Amino acid sequence: MARLAAFDMDGTLLMPDHHLGEKTLSTLARLRERDITLTFATGRHALEMQHILGALSLDAYLITGNGTRVHSLEGELLHRDDLPADVAELxxxxxxxxxxxxxxxxxxxxxxxxxIPALLQAFVYS
Incomplete structure (x- = not known):
């Protein structure tokens, strides 16, 4: 039996208005009832994901920044793999x-x- 379910967000779980639909929310709740850990992967910032998922009362993990960071849904940073400062400056x-x-x-x-107005609108919380 699976113990972890991982999901992509943009173009998969999120509706065009950047919210989760009712069927998706219902499915996520059923998975949690089966003690399956939920993980959401995205290129978005953790702040954006906490806004989208924060009110759901889910025990879940966030893989954000295209895999550079892992957070609990509550915002605790569990892993980071940032560029070294000299590379970022270059x-x-x-x-x-x-x-x-x-x-x-x-x-x-x-x-x-x-x-880019469309991006600024889609990522308004970060």
């Missing part, structure tokens, strides 16, 4: 010839080098 201050946007996470939130 990346941040390098001039890049690209239309891609750069996103940076730290303990306090999520930052981007380009103001």
């Amino acid at each position: 990346v941040l201050y390098q001039q890049w010839d690209t239309r891609a946007s750069m996103h940076i996470f730290n303990d306090d939130g999520w930052f981007t080098g380009k103001e």
Whole structure:
């Protein structure tokens, strides 16, 4: 019998409005009733995930920042694998010839080098 269920968030569990649907909430509750540990994986910041999942009273874990950090749903940091400061500075201050946007996470939130309204709206809590 499985003891852990892991889920991707964006494009999988989250509705287009970035919330969990009623069927999803019901399914998650049934899994918890069976003592299955829930884990949610995302590229989002932990602050964003705590807002989305925080009111659910679930015993769950968050894999955030594209795998760089693991938190309990209550916000306790369980694991981190951050870039060394010298590497982060090199990346941040390098001039890049690209239309891609750069996103940076730290303990306090999520930052981007380009103001893209759709992203800013989707990640409003971090």
